[in-house]
Amino acid sequence: MWVKANMKKPVVGFIAGVAGLPGKRMRHAGALVSGGADTADAKLAIMEECGFKITRNPAEMGNLLKALLK
Numbered sequence: 001m002w003v004k005a006n007m008k009k010p011v012v013g014f015i016a017g018v019a020g021l022p023g024k025r026m027r028h029a030g031a032l033v034s035g036g037a038d039t040a041d042a043k044l045a046i047m048e049e050c051g052f053k054i055t056r057n058p059a060e061m062g063n064l065l066k067a068l069l070k
Contacts (some may be wrong), residue, residue: 004051010068013052014061015040 003011018040044054055064 011052013047013054015043018056
């Protein structure tokens with residue numbers, strides 16, 4: 001919520017693990033993908049609600065940033 005209330009510049013976000021299977025232990029830092037508010041989709045939704053411009057594909061990050069900074 002801080003970003004929505006305080007940022008004037010665009011904020012871009014990406015969450016890795018969108019394709020992670022529930023209950024599957026991920027290799028990075030032992031993260032566990034489980035149901036509920038801690039899913040990648042839930043985190044992306046919260047970021048959008050807070051005013052982030054998000055992408056689900058890291059290959060699109062450059063084009064998204066370029067478009068927002070025009």
